[in-house]
Amino acid sequence: MSLTLGIETSCDETALALVDRGRLVAERIATQIDAHALFGGVVPELASREHLRVLAPLFDELLADAGIGPDDIANIAVARGPGLLGSLLVGLSFAKGLALATGARLVGVNHLWAHLTAPALEQEFEYPALGLLVSGGHTQTYLIRSPLEFEVLGRTLDDAAGEAFDKAAKTFNFPYPGGKYIDMLGRRAQPDHSMFPRPYVNNDNLDFSFSGVKTAVVNHVEAHPHLRLPRMPEPGEDVETILTEAGVLDEFSLVCSSYNWCIADALRIKVERALRTVADAGVRSLVVAGGVAANSVIRSTMTTLAETHGLRCVLPPLRLCTDNGAMIAIMGERLVNAGWCHDLDLEAIPRGRA
Ligand code: KG4
Numbered sequence: 001m002s003l004t005l006g007i008e009t010s011c012d013e014t015a016l017a018l019v020d021r022g023r024l025v026a027e028r029i030a031t032q033i034d035a036h037a038l039f040g041g042v043v044p045e046l047a048s049r050e051h052l053r054v055l056a057p058l059f060d061e062l063l064a065d066a067g068i069g070p071d072d073i074a075n076i077a078v079a080r081g082p083g084l085l086g087s088l089l090v091g092l093s094f095a096k097g098l099a100l101a102t103g104a105r106l107v108g109v110n111h112l113w114a115h116l117t118a119p120a121l122e123q124e125f126e127y128p129a130l131g132l133l134v135s136g137g138h139t140q141t142y143l144i145r146s147p148l149e150f151e152v153l154g155r156t157l158d159d160a161a162g163e164a165f166d167k168a169a170k171t172f173n174f175p176y177p178g179g180k181y182i183d184m185l186g187r188r189a190q191p192d193h194s195m196f197p198r199p200y201v202n203n204d205n206l207d208f209s210f211s212g213v214k215t216a217v218v219n220h221v222e223a224h225p226h227l228r229l230p231r232m233p234e235p236g237e238d239v240e241t242i243l244t245e246a247g248v249l250d251e252f253s254l255v256c257s258s259y260n261w262c263i264a265d266a267l268r269i270k271v272e273r274a275l276r277t278v279a280d281a282g283v284r285s286l287v288v289a290g291g292v293a294a295n296s297v298i299r300s301t302m303t304t305l306a307e308t309h310g311l312r313c314v315l316p317p318l319r320l321c322t323d324n325g326a327m328i329a330i331m332g333e334r335l336v337n338a339g340w341c342h343d344l345d346l347e348a349i350p351r352g353r354a
């Protein structure tokens with residue numbers, strides 16, 4: 001047995017996992033969503049305090065689940081960025097302390113690469129792959145030439161796709177984080193393709209921009225003020241019930257369906273363009289990762305796109321889409337196997353490449 005511990009504290013999930021030769025052994029995750037929901041978004045100071053509060057007890061639980069002691073861990077992989085600096089430092093400090101105490105090998109992991117590697121925990125796929133990373137903080141396409149060679153092709157110029165979903169959801173007065181409500185309601189209607197413009201597609205580059213469509217939805221709700229959830233759901237109550245009571249369920253469903261479509265189709269256009277740009281690379285798979293990859297319209301759009309191009313579509317299950325410790329552990333294990341190792345002066349890289 002050669003266990004790699006993965007530590008993820010870059011945003012609002014404290015997550016730990018143990019991986020052994022590409023297979024998940026145990027995992028624990030503590031989400032902070034409820035703490036941040038009160039503020040309608042992630043509060044960085046609160047996030048780092050929460051990580052600090054739960055990380056050590058979570059580690060004890062993980063070891064108990066796996067029936068091992070700290071000395072059984074061979075490698076410690078920790079997300080070093082991108083992410084919130086204070087939160088990353090909690091994970092890094094914990095990783096360094098543990099490495100010092102046990103003599104385990106320490107390796108810092110790029111959180112974004114880890115997202116795109118997570119599906120490998122459940123399915124094998126071939127490289128080169130085209131990666132689409134869509135999360136609350138990032139929207140990027142990658143050419144992944146091999147498991148450790150990531151080349152950014154396109155990135156967002158402003159907001160991430162997840163922010164566009166969350167901002168629209170906030171405008172509709174949905175509970176935070178609201179992307180999943182837009183997805184769910186949208187399934188009830190066919191999209192109106194003329195309701196919102198597909199963002200930033202009339203150009204010839206590979207980048208994304210979602211600030212325009214975010215503004216379009218805000219303007220739409222200002223012009224149709226009844227498109228706001230009249231009250232927060234009680235525990236166990238669903239949003240549909242409240243919208244039905246208010247007589248706006250069908251209208252909301254149409255708006256959500258149109259919004260899902262315009263974001264998914266903008267992603268499709270840029271992914272297809274990215275595939276054309278790297279046509280010589282011999283891409284075999286399309287890997288879609290990040291929390292927004294849970295969106296059903298994005299999933300079906302990417303599945304069709306992959307079929308059209310003769311690619312294997314790699315869509316992780318929901319628990320591997322959102323932030324988790326297993327993705328850090330498997331990425332770390334791959335780095336260690338390739339000879340990577342960091343010293344105790346390993347630093348966080350909160351922005352850009354890590
Ligand atoms: O990857 P993630 O867990 O966090 C970051 O690392 O950023 O992604 C969270 C994002 C949030 O913006 C959330 O609203 C969005 O993923 N999300 C969805 C859905 N489920 C989660 N967006 C659209 N449709 C969904 N079903």
Ligand code: ZN
Binds near residue numbers: 115290
């Ligand atoms: Zn993430």
